[in-house]
Amino acid sequence: MKGNRVAVAVLAVVVLVGGGAVPAQAGGGRDGTLRKAAPHGLRIGTAVAGGGHHLEQEYPDPFTADRPYRRVLAREFSSASPENQMKWEFIHPGRYEYRFGPADAIVRFARENGQAVRGHTLLWHSQNPAWLTEGTFSKAELRAILKDHIMTVAGRYRGKIHQWDVANEIFDDTGAYRQENIFIRELGPGIVADAFRWAHRADPHAQLFLNDYGVDWPGAKVDAYEALARQLLADGVPLHGFASQAHLSMRYPAPDQLRTVLQRFDDLGLHTAITELDVRMDLPEGGVPTPEQLATQATYYTTALDACLAVDGCNSFTIWGFTDKYSWVPHFFPAEGAATVMWDDFRRKPAYYALRDTLAAA
Ligand code: G3I
Numbered sequence: 001m002k003g004n005r006v007a008v009a010v011l012a013v014v015v016l017v018g019g020g021a022v023p024a025q026a027g028g029g030r031d032g033t034l035r036k037a038a039p040h041g042l043r044i045g046t047a048v049a050g051g052g053h054h055l056e057q058e059y060p061d062p063f064t065a066d067r068p069y070r071r072v073l074a075r076e077f078s079s080a081s082p083e084n085q086m087k088w089e090f091i092h093p094g095r096y097e098y099r100f101g102p103a104d105a106i107v108r109f110a111r112e113n114g115q116a117v118r119g120h121t122l123l124w125h126s127q128n129p130a131w132l133t134e135g136t137f138s139k140a141e142l143r144a145i146l147k148d149h150i151m152t153v154a155g156r157y158r159g160k161i162h163q164w165d166v167a168n169e170i171f172d173d174t175g176a177y178r179q180e181n182i183f184i185r186e187l188g189p190g191i192v193a194d195a196f197r198w199a200h201r202a203d204p205h206a207q208l209f210l211n212d213y214g215v216d217w218p219g220a221k222v223d224a225y226e227a228l229a230r231q232l233l234a235d236g237v238p239l240h241g242f243a244s245q246a247h248l249s250m251r252y253p254a255p256d257q258l259r260t261v262l263q264r265f266d267d268l269g270l271h272t273a274i275t276e277l278d279v280r281m282d283l284p285e286g287g288v289p290t291p292e293q294l295a296t297q298a299t300y301y302t303t304a305l306d307a308c309l310a311v312d313g314c315n316s317f318t319i320w321g322f323t324d325k326y327s328w329v330p331h332f333f334p335a336e337g338a339a340t341v342m343w344d345d346f347r348r349k350p351a352y353y354a355l356r357d358t359l360a361a362a
Contacts, residue, residue, distance in 0.1 A: 035078040037359035043079035045318030049326040051084025074113040081118040087127040116162035123195045124168040125181035154202035165211040175224030193237045200238035207240040215244045216255035241271035250281040254300045258307035266313045273316035280329045280339035289338045298354035309362045
C-alpha cells in the first residue's frame, strides 16, 4: 500500500479550506495533473462523455462541443474510454451499417494527446440496437453477426486500442450467466470464448478484458469470474485481464477488499484494471455535499486507487467521467450525485487532490 498517508494529510488541508475550494498547498504541485503524477506504467483514464444519457440533455455533445472539457480531458488523463460511442447501438445502428465518426474522433484525439484508448464494449446485454434485439435470426446468423461486429469494430482500431472490454457484465450477482445477453442466451456461454478469439484475431496487440460492476468484494460473482478466467486460460483463449468497474456508493462501505479481489486475478497471470470508478452519495437538501461527505468520498477514491497500486499487474485506472456536469449518476440514482472528482465548472474536489497525491507518492 503506497501513498495513503500523504493523501489523508492533504485531505485535511482541503477540508479545512472548505469543500471544493482549491487548497493553498496541494501536494504534487499546484499545476500537477493526474497523468503527470502517475507512476510509470499506470494509465490514468476517464470516460469520454457522449451518447447515452447525454442525448436526453439540452447541452450539446460534451466531447465535441465543450472546449474547456476537452482541455481538461487532454491535460489530466493518459487514457480515454468512449462512454457510449463504441457500444453496439451507437457504432452499429443498422445490420449492414456502421457509424464510426464519433469513435474515430475520440481515437484521433487520444493519439494527438498521447492517450491510450480503452475500447468499450464488444459483448454486452445492454445498449444493443433494436434491429439486433428484435430481429429474428437463426443461431448461425446470430453468431455471424457477432463475429462480423467484433472483426469490423476491433479491426478498425487495430493497433490503436490499449485494452478492450470484450465481455461486459456477463454474470448476474449470483454468478449465473445473464440471460438478458442475447448472444449468451441464444448461443450458450461458449460464445464468450469465441468473442475473445475474434477480438484477438482482429487486434492482436490489444489486451482483452472481462469487465463488471459489483466485483469489489469477494462473492459469487467474483468466484464465477475466477472460474471462467481459469477455464479460458486453460483452453488457450486470449484473455489478458479482469477489471472492476467500481461504481461505488457511500451508502455502502469503502471497497477495502478490492485489492484482494484483484490479486486473485493477478495470481492467474492476468492484468487487472479499475475501469469506471465513481463514488456517489446522498445529497443534502440544496444538493451541495458537506465537507465531511467530500472527505469520505476522497477516501473511497483512494481506497480503489490503493488497491490498484498494490497489485503488480494493475495497469489502468479509469474514472467514469471527471465532472459532475456530465455524470450518468443522477439519471440512474435520482437521490444521489456529486460522484466525480470535479464540480460542474471543473474546480477540483478533495477526491481529485487525494488521487493526485496518492499517485505522486506511489
Ligand atoms: O433506452 C432509451 C432509448 O429508448 C432512447 O431512444 C434513448 C434516447 O435518449 O435513450 C435510451 O436510454 C439511454 C441509454 O443510455 C441508451 O442510449 C438511457 O436513458 C441513458 O441513461 C443511458 O446512459 C448510459 C448507460 O451506460 C446505459 O447503460 C450512460 O450514458 C453511460 O454512462 C452508462 O455507462 C455504463 C457502462 O457502459 C457500463 N457499466 C455501467 C455504466 C453506468 O451505467
